[in-house]
Amino acid sequence: MNRVLVTGGAGFIGSHLTEHLIRAGYQVAVVDDLSTGQKSNIPKTVSWRKLDVRTQAFRSLVRDWRPDYICHLAAQLSVVDSVREPTKDASVNILGTVNTLAAAAGRSLKKFLFVSTAAVYGQAREIPTPEDSDLQLNSPYAVSKYSAEQYLSLFESNGQLPAVIVRLSNVYGPRQRYSGEGGVAAKFAAAVLSNKKLVIEGRGEQTRDFLYVSDAVQGLIIAMEKGRGIYNLSTGQEISIRELAVKIGEVAGTVPNVTYAPARPNDVKRSSLSPIRAKRDLGWQAQTPLTDGLRQTLKWFKEIL
Numbered sequence: 001m002n003r004v005l006v007t008g009g010a011g012f013i014g015s016h017l018t019e020h021l022i023r024a025g026y027q028v029a030v031v032d033d034l035s036t037g038q039k040s041n042i043p044k045t046v047s048w049r050k051l052d053v054r055t056q057a058f059r060s061l062v063r064d065w066r067p068d069y070i071c072h073l074a075a076q077l078s079v080v081d082s083v084r085e086p087t088k089d090a091s092v093n094i095l096g097t098v099n100t101l102a103a104a105a106g107r108s109l110k111k112f113l114f115v116s117t118a119a120v121y122g123q124a125r126e127i128p129t130p131e132d133s134d135l136q137l138n139s140p141y142a143v144s145k146y147s148a149e150q151y152l153s154l155f156e157s158n159g160q161l162p163a164v165i166v167r168l169s170n171v172y173g174p175r176q177r178y179s180g181e182g183g184v185a186a187k188f189a190a191a192v193l194s195n196k197k198l199v200i201e202g203r204g205e206q207t208r209d210f211l212y213v214s215d216a217v218q219g220l221i222i223a224m225e226k227g228r229g230i231y232n233l234s235t236g237q238e239i240s241i242r243e244l245a246v247k248i249g250e251v252a253g254t255v256p257n258v259t260y261a262p263a264r265p266n267d268v269k270r271s272s273l274s275p276i277r278a279k280r281d282l283g284w285q286a287q288t289p290l291t292d293g294l295r296q297t298l299k300w301f302k303e304i305l
C-alpha cells in the first residue's frame, strides 16, 4: 500500500483530500499544527501528529515514516494577514515548504505535490487564465506561494525529487471556515442560515471561479499520481460575488439580506483559471454544478450552526 503524508490535513481541503486518499486505497498520515485546522476534521482511522512543518521533529517524522508521496497543503492562506504580518506568512509558506522539501529530498519519493493558488496570477490579462500567463504577485501571500513553487522546481531540476504544482481557484464546500478570510461561499452560507446580513466588499461585481472541494481533491490525487509541472484546477467559469449571493439565497430558499462594505485594496476584479491543461494531460475536469455544491455546503452548515 502506498503511503501518503498530508501536511495541513486537519484543514478544509487537506481533510477532504485525506478522506478521498483513504477511499482510493492509500495509507495516509496527517501532520498539522492545528493553527487553523481542527482535530475533528481528521478521520478517526488516520494516524496524525500535531507538528509544525518548520521543525526538526517534522523532518524526523518524514525520515521515519517514509512516505511514497507528500501532499503539502500546510500554509498561511489569508491575504489580509499576509499584508499585516509578512514575516509570519513567509515563515510558514516559504520556510515551511523548504523544510518539507529538505525532509523529502533524496528519499526516493514518488511525488511531491504542492498546492498553490490562483493568487499568483493577480489581475491576469487573459481570462480564463492559462498556466503560462504572466504572473502578478500583488500580495505577500502570492509572493510566498510562488517562492515555494520556485523552490519545488529547483529541488526537482536538481534531481532531488519529482514534483507537481497545482494552482487552485476558489475552493468551497463543507468544513470551510466562515470566519476570517478566504471562504466567501462559507461566509455567505453561514450568514444566510443565521438570518444575518451577507456582507459584500465593493460592488460585488468582482468575479471568482468556484470549485467544489470534492472536485478539487479528485484533481489533486490525479495530479499526484500522474502529473508533472504546473496545473490549474478550476471550473473555467466566472461568477460575480453578487451572483454568488443570489445563488446561495436561491438554494437556501430565501432572499438574502445583502449589505455592502468598502472594497479591499488591490482586490482582483476578475479571476477564473483555464482548466484545459488538466483536462488534456490528466483527464480531470470539475463535475459538480455550483448549485449542487452550494446545496451540499448549506446542508453541512445547517448541521453545525
Ligand SMILES: NC(=O)c1ccc[n+]([C@@H]2O[C@H](COP(=O)([O-])OP(=O)(O)OC[C@H]3O[C@@H](n4cnc5c(N)ncnc54)[C@H](O)[C@@H]3O)[C@@H](O)[C@H]2O)c1
Pocket: 007, 008, 009, 010, 011, 012, 013, 014, 031, 032, 033, 034, 035, 036, 037, 038, 051, 052, 053, 054, 072, 073, 074, 075, 076, 077, 092, 096, 115, 116, 117, 118, 167, 168, 169, 170, 171, 172, 182
Ligand atoms: N481554500 C481555497 O480556496 C484555496 C485556494 C487556493 C489554494 N489553497 C491552498 O490550499 C491549501 C489548504 O488550504 P485550506 O483552504 O484547506 O486552508 P486551511 O487553513 O483549512 O488549511 C491549512 C492547514 O494547514 C495547517 N497549518 C498551517 N500552518 C502550519 C504549520 N506551520 N505546520 C503544520 N500545519 C500548518 C492549518 O492548521 C490548517 O489545518 C493551502 O496551501 C492554500 O494556500 C486554498
